Amino acid sequence: MAQIKEVRLVDDLSGDAADETIEFGLDGRNYEIDLTDDNAKKLRDVLADYVAAARRAAGPAARRRGASNAAARRPSVDREQNQAIREWARKRGMKVSDRGRIPAEVLEAYHQEN
Known part of the structure; x- marks a missing residue:
């Protein structure tokens, strides 16, 4: 017998069917949230001014490379x-x-x- 398993994303705020998963970070922690297109737009709109004023940080891989380079210079x-x-x-x-x-x-x- 064949089985079909489905995964349905549900908006973490409204409970409606979610359209996307958004990843973001704050205070050194990474988060994921499933949102409808409308709620995703609201989140991006709220964060737009902060993102525009912020600097891009190096990702974890770059930080690890930097640490290993420092070790190599010891x-x-x-x-x-x-x-x-x-x-x-x-x-x-x-x-x-x-x-x-x-x-x-x-x-x-x-x-x-x-």
Whole structure:
């Protein structure tokens, strides 16, 4: 037997059949709302002056790229210190990988002793 499943969008304000889903962000949070064409227009009209005066922010992917670029610009001191911490931990029988994040317990023990 065949089944047909349907998804119907419902306007989150009026309960009528929605025409579109709008994504927006405020105070560091992202939101989605399903709206009819009329309610979508009202939302855009209300926000129009604010959008016109605002700056476009970098999206999450750009922020991640920026963070990785900053990490790439860090001096080699960080790498040298991490290598020293790894050697210190191994001498004390702690398991640490050659690369990647050093476990918090290892860092805490290292900083308490040094």
